[in-house]
Amino acid sequence: MIYFHERILGSLIGDETFALPYWAWDIPQGMVIPDMYTNNSSSFYHTMRDVSHLPPQTADLNYVSDTNLSPEDQIDINLAFMYNQMVSGARKTELFMGCTYKAGKEGYCNGPGTIELAPHNALHTWIGSSLNPGREDMGKFYSAAKDPIFYAHHANIDRLWEVWREAHKQQLDIKDPDWLDSFFYFYDENLRLVRVKVGDVVDTIKLGYSYEQVHRPWLNMRPKPSYPPKLARQMLKTKEKNKLEMLSRTLVSSSELDTHGRALDASLTVKVRNHWRKKEKEEEKVIVVHGIEVKGDAYVKFDVYVNLIDQFKISPKFREFAGTFAHIPGGGAGKKKIDLKLGVSELLEDLEADQDESIWVTLLPTTPSCSNVTVGGVRMEYIK
Template structure:
């Protein structure tokens, strides 16, 4: 097949630039010239990347003369897929990218919770850890559409309203795990502006897109697409295979069958990997009920806002003072909200959030005390749109219903929240922590 010139919108270089353009300040929303458009850290994350893959796949199929061509997905959520696929690691293949982390070539198992440090796990431990990560992100933290997709992001809003669980993990850590640590910004995969230059990016995001389909199949009653007209009407511009500039809306891509593809039905071993509780967590939950513990935690609460240079603990009052019925919990999720998160957009950062963990360092890889994590994948900003400054400000929302049940903390007036920096220590600021009820 003859190579396309770089200025052809169907070329690999041009297609790689599409991702950069939509996440690094190239565009402003129509009617809001002073505001940056950002497709990450909000409810646009899933539909944008589905649209992106859709047109990329159509272009490839047209160029090779095979309209049935389909992008393969890298199913890092199952043990057999937890290594970089061999077709992408063959140095003689055009799918190989030299700007990857050489330490993570096969047979190295991926760490879906990667924080810049190599875990000290055996292969079996790593697999178990990854499966528990997947359960937490896909089941515990994604009970409703508003939580799964991420925070609402409407025309005129500042970007980075808040990511959904899957965008945080495993999406973010897989990016950083693949990127080359010897490059200034962990290019290619480790930085949003450059990640489209690695063919592995498309297999990674095909599996992210698959997670959207899988999630809907886990609970057909509760796991539905959003119905908000602002989400359904959000649109993006892409070049198709002709090449012609076309507009596509979120409502157009909700049914993958209409887009002429469906994902292979493969096992989901993480569905049986519910995290477990340590004995230390149970003791801590009991101690929270004592006046002395409540007084001590109230004193800790004065630390916020804080720059996360080390672990920080804060007592957070719950919006309900008694154990709720099953129906009440089904109608309104108790959600831990960590807001005012500020970080330089060029910094790879991660912090973990624990609830009622007497000793967070002793919590195992499947510890139920881990409520969730925040991850920032670096993305350079050099296009000149939006407000000055290199920082982002966002919010993390973590569902608590299932975790409070497991920790036997449903009757507590407050819980202890511990924020533990894992990557980018001293470079992340947290403004506040609260618990609210959310539909």
């Protein structure tokens, strides 16, 4: 879509070299809405944005609600969050990109990747107008493209796919023809209807464009545990031994929470078997929060932590943070149950819990709308 949009614009102004800009919100210099989108004399100006988030306000890449953080603190959290979403939590293609569709009625899957959930979904919500019920325009799928910044936002998402492949030294490893041969129709700059396969657009060089290189400080923002790992493990064992509730609820078995799922109307801590074994070199341990069902028409977000001791120390700046679930309503997939997969091999190593028989996984609601969310269960898997 971005590719054809760019070509159409270039054709309209008679400039074959025209290129869309990307909004580099993942680096400190880019963590404010660019001036070209806030100047009310510019064609990129849009009235349906949260006025409290205009410059000099620093973007919140893991947005839930407004905070009183200083710009410096917000930048630090953003960089730590990017490290999790791009590096430690996304060491496999499926974790970063999400699951791949297959042909047939049973081929549908709903397992979004790290970068799609946030910063993608979170920034959509952060930008949208707080005066509108669904934070339109950017905060809802049906209206998001009315805002010109939509295209710069998505150009950066596309750029981060290239950055991810370079950072992990990984080429596309999805060989499934069901996915590569899936196709879509777009109108090109000559008003011709063109059929494009997924396999046609996975290489930006073949499409005729590349991205300006910028420094990526988040690559070196590996977080540290909020408590010394040995002390944390002792505290967890003491709580378990004394049969104290961890946070609000404790569940010993985690294969299935309830027949119809467990409502996420409060924080939920689940004891999960670690299934320790000598893993193969290329395998990744993955926490799977499965059977997520979202009802209602509001932005939904909850965070996932491992071996959390102190709810006052909840932040992507701490190693216990495993990832997030952020859901924008209106995308047409709300009736399907969703699986959240989070890579945790590096996290467990840093918490010195990689060989423990079990770990504690906490689902922490961050929006009131989580009362309309049910979760089927939490388990551990391996991904090759």
